[in-house]
Amino acid sequence: MSRRWCSLLLCLVVCLGPLPVGAMVASEPSLRLREAATRIEFRADHISVALVIDNRTGQSFPARVRLEILNPQDHIRAAANREEIIRPGAHELLVPLSPTLTATLNEVERRRLMWYRLRYRITPTTEAANARMGPIAGYISLSELIAPDVFELRVAAPRLARAGTRYRARAFATHPLTSQPVAGVEVTGEVDFENGERQFILKATGLTDGDGIAALDFELPRELRADDGEIKVKARRGDFQQEAAEEISLNKQASILVTTDKTLYQPGQQLHVRALVFDAARRALANQSATLKIADPEGITVFRATLQTSRFGVASVDWPLSESLRLGDYLLSLELDEEQGGGNHSGQGYAAVRVSRYELPNYVVSVKTDRAYYLPGQSAEVEVRADYLFGQPVPRGHVRVVRETERNWNYREQKWDVEEGEQHEGPADKDGRFTARLDFTDEFADLLKNDYARYRDLTYAAYFTDPTTNRTEQRRFDVRLTRDAIHLYVIEGDQRQSAKLPLQFYVSAAYADGTPAAACDVQIRDGAEAATEDETPERASAPVRQIVRTNRYGVAKVSGLRLEEQEDESEAELYLTIADGKSARAAEFRLNA
Numbered sequence: 148m149s150r151r152w153c154s155l156l157l158c159l160v161v162c163l164g165p166l167p168v169g170a171m172v173a174s175e176p177s178l179r180l181r182e183a184a185t186r187i188e189f190r191a192d193h194i195s196v197a198l199v200i201d202n203r204t205g206q207s208f209p210a211r212v213r214l215e216i217l218n219p220q221d222h223i224r225a226a227a228n229r230e231e232i233i234r235p236g237a238h239e240l241l242v243p244l245s246p247t248l249t250a251t252l253n254e255v256e257r258r259r260l261m262w263y264r265l266r267y268r269i270t271p272t273t274e275a276a277n278a279r280m281g282p283i284a285g286y287i288s289l290s291e292l293i294a295p296d297v298f299e300l301r302v303a304a305p306r307l308a309r310a311g312t313r314y315r316a317r318a319f320a321t322h323p324l325t326s327q328p329v330a331g332v333e334v335t336g337e338v339d340f341e342n343g344e345r346q347f348i349l350k351a352t353g354l355t356d357g358d359g360i361a362a363l364d365f366e367l368p369r370e371l372r373a374d375d376g377e378i379k380v381k382a383r384r385g386d387f388q389q390e391a392a393e394e395i396s397l398n399k400q401a402s403i404l405v406t407t408d409k410t411l412y413q414p415g416q417q418l419h420v421r422a423l424v425f426d427a428a429r430r431a432l433a434n435q436s437a438t439l440k441i442a443d444p445e446g447i448t449v450f451r452a453t454l455q456t457s458r459f460g461v462a463s464v465d466w467p468l469s470e471s472l473r474l475g476d477y478l479l480s481l482e483l484d485e486e487q488g489g490g491n492h493s494g495q496g497y498a499a500v501r502v503s504r505y506e507l508p509n510y511v512v513s514v515k516t517d518r519a520y521y522l523p524g525q526s527a528e529v530e531v532r533a534d535y536l537f538g539q540p541v542p543r544g545h546v547r548v549v550r551e552t553e554r555n556w557n558y559r560e561q562k563w564d565v566e567e568g569e570q571h572e573g574p575a576d577k578d579g580r581f582t583a584r585l586d587f588t589d590e591f592a593d594l595l596k597n598d599y600a601r602y603r604d605l606t607y608a609a610y611f612t613d614p615t616t617n618r619t620e621q622r623r624f625d626v627r628l629t630r631d632a633i634h635l636y637v638i639e640g641d642q643r644q645s646a647k648l649p650l651q652f653y654v655s656a657a658y659a660d661g662t663p664a665a666a667c668d669v670q671i672r673d674g675a676e677a678a679t680e681d682e683t684p685e686r687a688s689a690p691v692r693q694i695v696r697t698n699r700y701g702v703a704k705v706s707g708l709r710l711e712e713q714e715d716e717s718e719a720e721l722y723l724t725i726a727d728g729k730s731a732r733a734a735e736f737r738l739n740a
Contacts, residue, residue: 177203178233178280180267187265187292189387194225196265196292198240200233207234208276213268214242216289219259224251230272261290261323296385298322298329298359304378307398309427311369314338318380318391320359328359332384336363338395340376347371355382369428373397398427401435403496405481412502414474418466422481424456426492431460435492436484439464444475444558454481468502475558476501510535512611512622520602520627520659523595527585527626533575533611540579545612547572548583550605551623565608575611583609587628594628602629602659629659633667633725650708656701656725663701664727670694671705672722689722697725 184199196214210233216225225244270282304316320332332355340347353361376395402425412418424432433456441450454462479498510533517528529548533541550568557564571583594603604625612619638653656664672689695703
């Protein structure tokens with residue numbers, strides 16, 4: 148039986164003949180492109196694409212190879228159309244493209260190079276091969292063909308440069324796909340300044356380190372006079388290179404410090420002016436001509452002088468004040484003369500002085516309030532007292548306490564323009580004391596209308612007239628009105644916090660006079676949905692979420708606070724209450740999450 152079956156099988160094989168190759172390997176095409184092995188090569192003068200082609204026909208045949216590089220808008224940026232001989236087996240075909248792609252791309256297109264695609268089409272040109280295999284075509288992303296030498300170049304350089312200093316630029320080489328640093332990139336930098344008829348060209352080289360960074364240092368000469376320049380950076384790794392350029396401006400702004408021996412002068416005194424002048428590199432600017440102007444409050448120049456700096460950059464001048472000089476604030480301005488002293492620097496310096504008549508007082512007026520700050524419903528008792536310089540009180544003087552809403556110096560009329568409100572006046576006792584009672588009902592009514600204002604300072608002036616000499620001295624003072632005894636402030640930082648994570652922030656508490664609210668308990672509750680004052684008790688009855696205690700600086704840290712889930716997760720409202728054992732005040736805030 149076995150011999151009979153063997154004979155039968157042998158006869159079948161002889162009758163049928165050998166099977167065709169296509170039938171034995173039906174799943175393998177006779178012509179295909181290995182896309183995974185295809186690579187792109189960037190050369191200095193051209194770009195080439197290496198195609199790995201599998202020809203399983205066992206025969207060579209001519210074919211037309213069409214390659215195109217397409218941008219994201221399907222525009223052809225480089226192409227090749229060549230007649231090639233496709234040899235049997237697997238072999239590599241190197242096809243150059245034109246034009247040179249990297250030379251025609253702008254900066255924005257270079258960044259989008261990885262979004263470009265390679266479209267290929269290989270068509271046999273003989274009828275027999277075309278009929279048997281047909282053309283093969285497809286698309287490959289350039290991100291899959293990118294060569295290991297390819298990198299993206301970025302340059303960080305200061306926009307302003309200073310003559311006589313070191314100018315440093317940094318080149319960053321990163322992989323365009325992974326953004327990982329690329330080491331071993333050769334970087335060459337060139338700084339070009341047009342300095343009149345002379346051109347300054349400075350060069351520096353570097354090699355990127357493991358972080359993909361190369362530092363380029365340029366020593367700028369002190370005699371540099373150009374206004375603008377340019378830095379060009381070229382980077383190369385293998386046959387791939389990138390370029391970048393940035394504009395540079397030369398900083399010629401000088402630093403000028405104008406000072407006087409004091410800030411308050413009387414007519415008839417001498418004003419001493421001194422100026423220190425430094426160039427942009429913070430070196431003393433010697434032999435520089437400058438003009439000093441002094442203007443009155445109306446902008447009229449009352450004094451002018453031309454100065455010359457010493458080798459240390461110092462210039463000085465004196466201005467004798469006349470006895471008839473009008474009182475007021477005077478502005479001093481020093482400006483460098485660009486037409487003289489080299490003309491390479493510019494800049495201005497300013498200072499202000501006050502001219503006023505002042506005499507030593509025979510007695511001193513002092514003011515004392517009964518509280519450091521005042522809450523709604525409270526009034527103030529202000530004690531005004533006058534004492535001679537030798538320690539004895541000024542008896543039986545006349546005192547006037549007045550509210551000042553506005554106070555300005557009138558230069559034209561040489562007097563103070565004061566808008567006064569309520570006033571209290573009367574005689575002082577034998578000890579030189581007078582007590583004024585201030586009512587803040589109207590001021591508190593206006594303060595409570597404003598939801599954002601926590602306090603308000605009122606300015607008063609106390610005038611005391613000595614009956615023996617009929618001379619008047621004054622003392623100006625402020626009275627603080629506040630909504631709450633303790634002010635709460637929440638410090639969240641610049642970053643938004645996630646509502647899904649525990650919150651962390653700081654609370655700062657201080658009394659209305661600025662004293663830290665130390666050793667105070669701060670209770671944190673959930674805020675109610677309503678926000679009107681009538682529904683404040685609903686917030687106060689909410690359960691306490693956390694209690695923190697302020698330190699001696701009035702600061703407490705809140706951490707580990709979790710919010711309940713809510714419909715709007717963009718913000719959360721919390722309600723804070725602080726108690727110090729003497730008073731309790733509340734404040735609310737919105738916490739961005």
